[in-house]
Amino acid sequence: MTQQISPANFADWTGAQLARTEAALGQWVGPGAPAGLGQAMRYAVQGGGKRLRPLLVLAAREAVAGEGAEDTALAAALDEAALRAACAVELIHAYSLVHDDMPCMDNDVLRRGKPTVHVQFGEAGALLAGDALQALAFELLTPEHSAIPEAVQAALCRQLARAAGAAGMAGGQAIDLASVGQQLDEAQLQRMHQLKTGALLQASVMMGAACQGGAAGAAALAGLSRYGAALGLAFQVVDDILDVTQDSATLGKTAGKDAAHAKPTYVSLLGLTGARQCAQNLHRDALEGLAACGLGNTARLAALADMVLLRSN
Amino acid sequence: MTQQISPANFADWTGAQLARTEAALGQWVGPGAPAGLGQAMRYAVQGGGKRLRPLLVLAAREAVAGEGAEDTALAAALDEAALRAACAVELIHAYSLVHDDMPCMDNDVLRRGKPTVHVQFGEAGALLAGDALQALAFELLTPEHSAIPEAVQAALCRQLARAAGAAGMAGGQAIDLASVGQQLDEAQLQRMHQLKTGALLQASVMMGAACQGGAAGAAALAGLSRYGAALGLAFQVVDDILDVTQDSATLGKTAGKDAAHAKPTYVSLLGLTGARQCAQNLHRDALEGLAACGLGNTARLAALADMVLLRSN
Numbered sequence: 001m002t003q004q005i006s007p008a009n010f011a012d013w014t015g016a017q018l019a020r021t022e023a024a025l026g027q028w029v030g031p032g033a034p035a036g037l038g039q040a041m042r043y044a045v046q047g048g049g050k051r052l053r054p055l056l057v058l059a060a061r062e063a064v065a066g067e068g069a070e071d072t073a074l075a076a077a078l079d080e081a082a083l084r085a086a087c088a089v090e091l092i093h094a095y096s097l098v099h100d101d102m103p104c105m106d107n108d109v110l111r112r113g114k115p116t117v118h119v120q121f122g123e124a125g126a127l128l129a130g131d132a133l134q135a136l137a138f139e140l141l142t143p144e145h146s147a148i149p150e151a152v153q154a155a156l157c158r159q160l161a162r163a164a165g166a167a168g169m170a171g172g173q174a175i176d177l178a179s180v181g182q183q184l185d186e187a188q189l190q191r192m193h194q195l196k197t198g199a200l201l202q203a204s205v206m207m208g209a210a211c212q213g214g215a216a217g218a219a220a221l222a223g224l225s226r227y228g229a230a231l232g233l234a235f236q237v238v239d240d241i242l243d244v245t246q247d248s249a250t251l252g253k254t255a256g257k258d259a260a261h262a263k264p265t266y267v268s269l270l271g272l273t274g275a276r277q278c279a280q281n282l283h284r285d286a287l288e289g290l291a292a293c294g295l296g297n298t299a300r301l302a303a304l305a306d307m308v309l310l311r312s313n
Numbered sequence: 314m315t316q317q318i319s320p321a322n323f324a325d326w327t328g329a330q331l332a333r334t335e336a337a338l339g340q341w342v343g344p345g346a347p348a349g350l351g352q353a354m355r356y357a358v359q360g361g362g363k364r365l366r367p368l369l370v371l372a373a374r375e376a377v378a379g380e381g382a383e384d385t386a387l388a389a390a391l392d393e394a395a396l397r398a399a400c401a402v403e404l405i406h407a408y409s410l411v412h413d414d415m416p417c418m419d420n421d422v423l424r425r426g427k428p429t430v431h432v433q434f435g436e437a438g439a440l441l442a443g444d445a446l447q448a449l450a451f452e453l454l455t456p457e458h459s460a461i462p463e464a465v466q467a468a469l470c471r472q473l474a475r476a477a478g479a480a481g482m483a484g485g486q487a488i489d490l491a492s493v494g495q496q497l498d499e500a501q502l503q504r505m506h507q508l509k510t511g512a513l514l515q516a517s518v519m520m521g522a523a524c525q526g527g528a529a530g531a532a533a534l535a536g537l538s539r540y541g542a543a544l545g546l547a548f549q550v551v552d553d554i555l556d557v558t559q560d561s562a563t564l565g566k567t568a569g570k571d572a573a574h575a576k577p578t579y580v581s582l583l584g585l586t587g588a589r590q591c592a593q594n595l596h597r598d599a600l601e602g603l604a605a606c607g608l609g610n611t612a613r614l615a616a617l618a619d620m621v622l623l624r625s626n
Contacts, residue, residue, distance in 0.1 A: 033479030037487035041479065099444060104436035123417035127440070128487050131412060134444065135478030138451050142471035154466035158455035165448030166346030166354065174350035174441050 005299035013300060014055065017086075021054045024087050028140060033132065040121040040129035041136070045094045049112055052235070052308070053093055053204040054086035059300040060208025060224060061085075064216045066297050077147035082211040084148075085156050088137040089204045092164045095133035096200075098126050100173065134164065155210045163203030172196025176263070184264040190233065197239075198232030205231075205301075219294055226289030227301060234282035235308050240265040241275050246312060283309045318612035326613060327368065330399075334367045337400050341453055346445065353434040353442035354449070358407045362425055365548070365621070366406055366517040367399035372613040373521025373537060374398075377529045379610050390460035395524040397461075398469050401450040402517045405477045408446035409513075411439050413486065447477070468523045476516030485509025489576070497577040503546065510552075511545030518544075518614075532607055539602030540614060547595035548621050553578035554588050559625065596622045 005013075029045050030038035061082040065075075101108040101116040102123060109119050118126035141156045162168055172195030179192060205228035209216045216224070244267050266275040286305045290298045318326075342358050343351035374395040378388075414421040414429040415436060422432050431439035454469045475481055485508030492505060518541035522529045529537070557580050579588040599618045603611045 030479075032484075034484050034487045034491070036491055037479055037484055095444075099440055102440065104440060124490050125487075127412055127415065127417060128483050128490070131408075131443070131447065131477075132479040132483035132487075134447050135474050135481075135483060137474075138470055139474035139478055142467050142474060144471060149463075150467040151463040154455050154463040154470070157451055157467070157470045158457060161448050161450075161452035161455060164444075165452055166343075166350055166445040168448075170441050170445035170448060171345075171347050171350060174347045174438075174445075177437050177441070178347070178349055 005303050010303045017055055017058045018051055021051055021086050024083050037128055040117055040125050041133055044098045044117050044129055053089040055304055056204035057086040057208040058082055059304055060205045061211045063295045063298045063301055064209045064212040078211050081148045081152050084140045085207045085211055088140045088160055091133045091137040095130040096169055098130040102126055152213055156207050159203050159207050163199040168195055168199035180263055186269055189264055193236040197236045201232035202228030223289045223293030227286045230282045230286035231305050231308055234279050237266045237275055237279040240267045318616050323616045330368055330371045331364055334364055334399050337396050353430055353438050354446055357411045357430050357442055366402040368617055369517035370399040370521040371395055372617055373518045374524045376608045376611045376614055377522045377525040386460055391524050394461045394465050397453045398520045398524055401453045401473055404446045404450040408443040409482055411443040415439055465526055469520055472516050472520050476512040481508055481512035493576055499582055502577055506549040510549045514545035514548055515541030536602045536606030540599045543595045543599035544618050544621055547592050550579045550588055550592040553580045
């Protein structure tokens with residue numbers, strides 16, 4: 001049976017985690033960059049969305065660490081590793097949005113209710129800001145003279161690089177690009193989204209677990225992996241639903257753009273009712289993955305799955 | 314006194330190192346990527362230039378390892394680490410060229426004698442190929458189930474991320490972008506090139522040393538760092554000289570484009586004679602750095618410095 005957490009407790013936890021994530025991003029993004037570039041990087045990251053990926057990292061780490069982690073130097077270092085991983089996945093997500101919005105890709109002018117980065121800083125500025133954000137993600141994961149075990153640093157880089165690259169997010173975007181105006185079946189659509197959105201969401205979960213080194217056994221990792229895969233896909237199905245049911249103001253980005261670009265979606269493929277059913281099946285699959293983990297502290301991950309299913313933007 | 318290597322020996326060594334680097338790039342770049350993306354990534358990397366950065370990694374590793382490294386499992390793993398590092402720095406270099414050539418940046422159509430990636434694969438294809446190449450660089454440095462010590466993996470990621478990011482290559486490109494049509498003094502021009510070109514060249518040297526773990530002492534690292542910094546800057550000064558003295562066919566890229574873009578260069582600042590003197594001073598500084606290393610196997614690094622000074626493309 002899935003563990004429960006009260007909405008008030010979850011809101012408290014979420015608020016605290018978001019506060020430390022925002023503070024860390026504010027501290028780590030921008031310094032050391034030439035003025036214009038640092039400004040564009042901060043703009044791309046600030047005021048940004050739900051921070052679902054950082055929350056997944058932090059909740060997954062807590063699930064593996066268990067309640068009441070020891071107050072040791074190592075525990076503090078692993079906690080710092082989780083915060084760095086949370087920021088790193090968010091930087092990869094942020095850079096992908098910057099590049100995705102550019103005229104040669106989706107040519108979008110509105111994101112999170114603000115002008116997109118290339119509108120604000122020019123195309124070359126957006127290109128470089130995205131490039132620098134990707135590099136910064138890996139820099140955050142490998143601090144020098146740190147108590148974070150080097151095995152943890154290497155594992156985090158490994159997982160993030162795979163999820164961001166050609167067999168992950170960038171690969172999914174390439175398939176997306178090639179599929180405009182094409183007829184995809186559900187398996188092809190699923191493959192595209194598993195790479196484009198799912199890989200980084202799933203990696204967020206697995207990176208949270210990796211922050212605890214080898215603490216998670218094979219069964220726990222398998223359960224978390226299933227949770228992450230189902231949640232990642234559910235996120236995209238809900239995205240497709242919101243694209244046709246919400247207006248731009250609620251979304252904070254241009255609504256209806258999938259149809260405008262003749263992009264295949266879960267709604268165009270399964271209809272609205274079918275897409276909603278699909279999202280619910282994936283939500284159930286995510287919770288079953290959690291239940292199979294055998295971990296004692298998964299209530300926040302379950303609440304995050306609810307959040308993905310029930311979100312309105 | 315600087316060690317010497319005969320031209321024939323150096324050519325043999327270079328040929329062997331290039332052969333294994335090309336083979337490794339051929340094996341590692343492309344597989345796992347969706348068809349179109351993998352093709353664009355390979356195109357960006359293939360047939361590519363002097364491979365100066367990989368040669369610096371491999372020569373620096375040999376300088377620290379010494380002649381006749383032991384035939385142990387660890388030595389083999391460190392050798393593999395050097396090959397992975399050599400490919401990783403080349404991927405970062407290749408991705409930077411792909412993005413730099415795009416219409417919103419330098420808008421260049423010729424590179425290494427071939428149409429640039431965006432001409433061949435479209436702008437969106439070039440954008441994604443560059444993004445995926447950057448991620449792949451970090452993936453190559455962190456293989457799973459490998460005998461490469463995790464401390465070496467983490468150190469390589471750390472150095473590459475810093476050199477590629479906002480305080481390195483991407484930062485230098487941002488300064489370059491902001492400086493078009495501006496009057497820069499020599500200190501400002503140097504700062505721009507230290508970041509834009511120098512950081513990755515210097516990192517190539519230091520990553521080669523890092524492949525040997527803690528084998529290099531502080532004096533050796535300081536000497537290598539000085540060598541790398543001087544060589545990195547010399548490379549750019551020579552680039553500026555070649556841009557006005559060679560034709561496009563010899564360069565394999567569009568000649569005279571700095572002047573066409575009203576970009577400040579060492580030649581525009583110091584004149585051709587002054588720029589040549591500057592390159593020679595930097596070359597001497599690089600060799601002095603090597604001499605200060607106290608390492609017994611630096612002849613190849615010295616020969617690479619000669620190559621940078623005497624190159625014609």
